[in-house]
Amino acid sequence: MTADDSFGRLDDDDYPAYTMGRAAEMLGTTQGFLRAIGEARLITPLRSEGGHRRFSRYQLRIAARARELVDQGTPVEAACRIIVLEDQLEEAQRINAEYRRSESGGSTTTVENS
Numbered sequence: 143m144t145a146d147d148s149f150g151r152l153d154d155d156d157y158p159a160y161t162m163g164r165a166a167e168m169l170g171t172t173q174g175f176l177r178a179i180g181e182a183r184l185i186t187p188l189r190s191e192g193g194h195r196r197f198s199r200y201q202l203r204i205a206a207r208a209r210e211l212v213d214q215g216t217p218v219e220a221a222c223r224i225i226v227l228e229d230q231l232e233e234a235q236r237i238n239a240e241y242r243r244s245e246s247g248g249s250t251t252t253v254e255n256s
Contacts, residue, residue: 158188158196165197171209175218179208184222 151157166173179185180195185204187195197205204225211221 154198155200156198158198158201160197160199160202162187162195162197165202165205168202169206169209171205175209175212176205178218179205179222182219182222184208184225 151159160168162173162176166176169176176187176195176197180187185197185201187197187201190196207225208218208221211224212218216224
């Protein structure tokens with residue numbers, strides 16, 4: 143890997159750039175919280191060659207959402223389920239919007255109500 147390849151990963155949301163300690167610090171939470179949401183399978187951190195957990199920016203955003211729900215009094219397991227359901231809803235809405243666009247065939251015909 144060249145230096146240019148390494149710098150290119152700085153913009154990659156999926157690159158596991160953050161250690162457990164750094165991720166917890168950035169989120170203002172504990173390492174135990176990150177382990178708990180990992181055990182609930184909300185996120186699956188990658189492992190370094192030495193076996194240490196490494197988190198991506200995308201995973202940190204998910205963890206931040208989980209922390210927000212937990213801070214509001216939601217149990218960790220329930221917060222993880224809520225986030226999964228939110229993600230599924232967003233995906234279904236995206237698919238629905240694509241379907242509507244394809245069904246309209248690019249037509250700009252409108253119907254006016256009288």
